[in-house]
Amino acid sequence: MNARARAPGKTILAGEHAVVYGYSALAMPVPEAGVEVEIDPSGRWLWEGANSEGPDDIDPGETLGDLVNILVDAMYEHGVDVSPPIGLRVRGGVRSGGLGTSAALCTALVRALLVQNEQELSPGVVALIANEGEELFHGTPSGLDAALTSFGRPILYRKGHEPTILSVQAPLHFVVAASVVRSSTKDVVAAVAKARQEDSTRVEALMASMGAAAEEAAQGFIRGDIDTIAASMQKARIALKSLDLEHPVTEAIRAAALQAGALEAKLTGAGRGGAVLALAPSSEARARIQSALNAHPDCSATFGLTLDPDQRP
Numbered sequence: 001m002n003a004r005a006r007a008p009g010k011t012i013l014a015g016e017h018a019v020v021y022g023y024s025a026l027a028m029p030v031p032e033a034g035v036e037v038e039i040d041p042s043g044r045w046l047w048e049g050a051n052s053e054g055p056d057d058i059d060p061g062e063t064l065g066d067l068v069n070i071l072v073d074a075m076y077e078h079g080v081d082v083s084p085p086i087g088l089r090v091r092g093g094v095r096s097g098g099l100g101t102s103a104a105l106c107t108a109l110v111r112a113l114l115v116q117n118e119q120e121l122s123p124g125v126v127a128l129i130a131n132e133g134e135e136l137f138h139g140t141p142s143g144l145d146a147a148l149t150s151f152g153r154p155i156l157y158r159k160g161h162e163p164t165i166l167s168v169q170a171p172l173h174f175v176v177a178a179s180v181v182r183s184s185t186k187d188v189v190a191a192v193a194k195a196r197q198e199d200s201t202r203v204e205a206l207m208a209s210m211g212a213a214a215e216e217a218a219q220g221f222i223r224g225d226i227d228t229i230a231a232s233m234q235k236a237r238i239a240l241k242s243l244d245l246e247h248p249v250t251e252a253i254r255a256a257a258l259q260a261g262a263l264e265a266k267l268t269g270a271g272r273g274g275a276v277l278a279l280a281p282s283s284e285a286r287a288r289i290q291s292a293l294n295a296h297p298d299c300s301a302t303f304g305l306t307l308d309p310d311q312r313p
Contacts, residue, residue: 005111009033023211098269169224183274245271
């Protein structure tokens, strides 16, 4: 059997962009939006999947080959000597952006190489290696996406620190909706950096607000307080709007989620397109919201997400 591994996608509840500047962010895994990597001994380099960033967007052989070289070198620096594959088959990923496809790819690829070479590494080390691969896609990533996809648990993350893995005290239900408008993380991060340079006082205050929202949401997780989580999402949404990161399409999806019964909804990820995260009051409401968004013309895909108290670190 060929060596293979999978890593989840991700959604950010609060703290996108702020995390780049040292503030906290809260992120959750989205297993259905994940990426699977299979080492292919036939020498083929393929990226498959209806929602994936596949061969119509990149040259899979060139890009995946470059990524393999980066990750193999990074693994060697961490004391693991692996043999690079002669071919890869990648499945999954989400075209819209904002759901951690590149980080999931990096993490799954590191794990597949470990399986192939019968070696193991801790999630923390896998995250460090995967983040080096993320540089190929995003330049200077914060490390949040690599940490989330490596640990596969809800985390409160702050750049340069070990992630805090969160458990919930009551079930939490979300819907993640990928829009038809693709967001470029690298471009939007650059735009925010420019805004911060031009108006540092205002933008820094917004970053601090988003970081505080992430920490408040983490307390909501710990206490099982859905109202605090909703209020934290609202605070983060207002800050993102003030940074001019919303898009008419994601705003339309957000409005549809609220009309279908969501307690709160916001863009998730870099913004100016991408994806929307909606908080549902119950599993039944989650199903209604997901059904409504599946029928929405601005949605390309939806993913249901439930966090249960028995999902312990």
